[in-house]
Amino acid sequence: MQGIWTTERIREAEGRAFAVTPEGELMRRASFGLSVQIADFLEDHTGSVSGRRVVLLVGSGDNGGDALWAGAFLRRRGVAVTAILLNPAKAHAKGLQALKRAGGRAVPAADGPQWIAKADVVVDGIVGISASGSLRPDAARLVELVEAPIVAVDLPSGVDPDTGAVDGPAVQAAKTVTFGALKPVHALAPVHCGEVVLVDIGLELSDPDLRRLDIVDVAAAWPVPGPDDDKYSQGVVGIAAGSATYPGAAVLAAGSAVRATSGLVRYAGHAADVVRGQWPEIIATGTVADAGRVQAWSVGPGIGTGSEGRDVLRYVLGQGVPVCADADATTIIAKNPDVLDARDPDTPLVLTPHAGEYERLMGHKPGPDRVTAAREAAKKYDAVVLLKGHCTVIAAPDGRVAINTPRGAWLATAGSGDVLSGLVGALLAAGLDPWLAAAAAANVHSLAGAIAAQNAPTSASGLVHAIPEAIRSIRSLTS
Numbered sequence: 001m002q003g004i005w006t007t008e009r010i011r012e013a014e015g016r017a018f019a020v021t022p023e024g025e026l027m028r029r030a031s032f033g034l035s036v037q038i039a040d041f042l043e044d045h046t047g048s049v050s051g052r053r054v055v056l057l058v059g060s061g062d063n064g065g066d067a068l069w070a071g072a073f074l075r076r077r078g079v080a081v082t083a084i085l086l087n088p089a090k091a092h093a094k095g096l097q098a099l100k101r102a103g104g105r106a107v108p109a110a111d112g113p114q115w116i117a118k119a120d121v122v123v124d125g126i127v128g129i130s131a132s133g134s135l136r137p138d139a140a141r142l143v144e145l146v147e148a149p150i151v152a153v154d155l156p157s158g159v160d161p162d163t164g165a166v167d168g169p170a171v172q173a174a175k176t177v178t179f180g181a182l183k184p185v186h187a188l189a190p191v192h193c194g195e196v197v198l199v200d201i202g203l204e205l206s207d208p209d210l211r212r213l214d215i216v217d218v219a220a221a222w223p224v225p226g227p228d229d230d231k232y233s234q235g236v237v238g239i240a241a242g243s244a245t246y247p248g249a250a251v252l253a254a255g256s257a258v259r260a261t262s263g264l265v266r267y268a269g270h271a272a273d274v275v276r277g278q279w280p281e282i283i284a285t286g287t288v289a290d291a292g293r294v295q296a297w298s299v300g301p302g303i304g305t306g307s308e309g310r311d312v313l314r315y316v317l318g319q320g321v322p323v324c325a326d327a328d329a330t331t332i333i334a335k336n337p338d339v340l341d342a343r344d345p346d347t348p349l350v351l352t353p354h355a356g357e358y359e360r361l362m363g364h365k366p367g368p369d370r371v372t373a374a375r376e377a378a379k380k381y382d383a384v385v386l387l388k389g390h391c392t393v394i395a396a397p398d399g400r401v402a403i404n405t406p407r408g409a410w411l412a413t414a415g416s417g418d419v420l421s422g423l424v425g426a427l428l429a430a431g432l433d434p435w436l437a438a439a440a441a442a443n444v445h446s447l448a449g450a451i452a453a454q455n456a457p458t459s460a461s462g463l464v465h466a467i468p469e470a471i472r473s474i475r476s477l478t479s
């Protein structure tokens with residue numbers, strides 16, 4: 001798993017590193033690594049390094065210092081470097097001196113536009129981990145003029161380092177070069193960061209605040225049958241979804257569970273005939289009480305929020321097995337919290353709200369800090385909370401948080417959530433830790449979306465059919 005640390009933790013680690021390294025050494029490591037990455041970027045995008053024109057946007061702190069020092073290193077490789085100083089009096093003095101000594105130019109913001117127009121690459125050294133709020137007007141005016149690709153220093157300026165929130169003008173980078181460790185912005189604002197490259201500067205950090213699942217983690221977690229397994233030993237999942245009028249949710253959630261693992265899938269609900277017709281391998285019954293034993297339930301999509309849905313949810317919560325409560329089940333819980341009385345507190349519960357369902361559950365919107373929002377809901381409901389959005393945040397009641405960074409936005413299609421709930425249910429039935437089950441499901445869900453879409457719109461059915469290919473491609477990395 002990739003660890004991600006908040007800016008507070010990064011600063012603490014920097015403080016420890018400062019105490020044992022010569023003055024300026026950390027910045028030297030950071031800016032040298034940055035210069036190498038900028039040169040690589042130039043090579044990739046223009047075919048050469050020497051003779052190219054790089055413009056640095058330099059703010060008033062060490063982020064600007066990194067940019068200035070990197071500019072000095074790039075001069076040695078024959079790059080023409082111009083620094084636009086947003087606040088000349090506060091520009092990093094030693095970095096500025098180094099750039100000038102190396103033959104670089106420094107100009108005030110008023111002269112910026114003419115240099116920006118001629119740049120092959122623009123480097124964003126406006127602000128780093130001490131950022132607050134979106135870009136200030138002087139910086140925003142210059143960024144707006146940029147047509148060349150931008151390489152961001154540490155993080156794209158204007159994006160909140162700890163939440164990834166953007167509430168005004170912000171840099172949209174093609175590449176972000178960060179130092180020491182990944183920060184939340186890198187997982188939560190992928191569109192603004194572009195490609196993220198981590199330069200090691202020797203920070204020592206443990207116990208990440210957040211995590212991002214590597215594809216190898218997903219491959220290792222995904223249940224694979226052994227020679228002694230049969231259809232029961234791999235986990236039987238029950239799907240309670242859909243209705244006679246709207247059988248689609250049932251077909252998608254149950255089909256997704258079929259595709260996810262080799263365990264048995266039971267379906268219970270009014271869409272039994274349709275489900276059986278689409279998926280002959282599913283044992284389908286009319287009611288949850290008739291469904292037989294399962295190792296986990298996935299309940300909610302399309303069951304309605306009336307008394308019947310309530311009874312179904314109460315029944316599955318009382319079975320002493322892990323439950324993934326999705327869609328209508330979330331709304332039922334929000335409106336009738338007493339249904340949770342049926343739950344044995346020791347059995348895992350996974351809730352999968354989108355922002356609107358979150359608001360129903362918590363009485364307020366998730367807000368810009370989605371990690372804290374998911375953590376609060378996980379605590380309140382003593383459940384794993386998978387907060388849907390462009391980036392999915394998965395919080396466990398014990399405080400663990402995983403971020404699933406999307407692969408494009410193709411998943412924003414009708415029925416996509418039903419597919420996710422089937423995946424989570426199948427992994428819960430296979431016995432995965434519920435937080436890992438939710439995170440791994442989100443990961444394969446987004447990969448299946450990318451495979452199904454192939455740069456054109458896809459459907460939830462397309463997603464279901466792409467699940468085996470997604471699992472295959474993940475497993476190919478480890479086998």
Ligand SMILES: NC(=O)C1=CN([C@@H]2O[C@H](COP(=O)(O)OP(=O)(O)OC[C@H]3O[C@@H](n4cnc5c(N)ncnc54)[C@H](OP(=O)(O)O)[C@@H]3O)[C@@H](O)[C@H]2O)[C@@H](O)CC1
Nearest residue numbers: 014026027030061062063127128129130131132134136154
């Ligand atoms: N420490 C280390 O070991 C290492 C650190 N390294 C580097 O240092 C960076 C952190 O540097 P830092 O702490 O000096 O502050 P930084 O982020 O440059 O901000 C500067 C000032 O900008 C202002 N400002 C705030 N918000 C703003 C906005 N929205 N738009 C515009 N301006 C805004 C605000 O000042 P104000 O104008 O409010 O007085 C703020 O104080 C880090 O990201 C990494 O790149 C690396 O070299 C590795 C070693």
Ligand SMILES: [K+]
Nearest residue numbers: 124127153155
């Ligand atoms: K920056």
